[in-house]
Amino acid sequence: MELVTLKRFDRILNIAGWIGILSGLAALFFLNIGILTNFAIDINSLYSIAVGLTIILSVLALFSRTSRSLSVWGIGLGVFLMLFQTVIFFLGWMVIPFP
Numbered sequence: 001m002e003l004v005t006l007k008r009f010d011r012i013l014n015i016a017g018w019i020g021i022l023s024g025l026a027a028l029f030f031l032n033i034g035i036l037t038n039f040a041i042d043i044n045s046l047y048s049i050a051v052g053l054t055i056i057l058s059v060l061a062l063f064s065r066t067s068r069s070l071s072v073w074g075i076g077l078g079v080f081l082m083l084f085q086t087v088i089f090f091l092g093w094m095v096i097p098f099p
Helices: 002-036 046-061 068-095
Strands: none
Touching: 002 046, 002 068, 046 068
């Protein structure tokens, strides 16, 4: 009985890892569309929700051995997106410090 619950728990974490990767790719898609169309990405937009969902689900998937590679990809996507947004913010702030 314990093995069945562990397999179910492992499967749930595997699904969480896949959803984390897909939400990270969706956030990357929103970022690219925002850059190409010159549309300002708001903090409360779907982009921020997707980045937060990516990091939370990827950290959850880290606890299973079978979904560990998925979680590393998801965490990598989330860290890249946050680092990219931070660098672009500070570069823009250096050019025009007071809008």
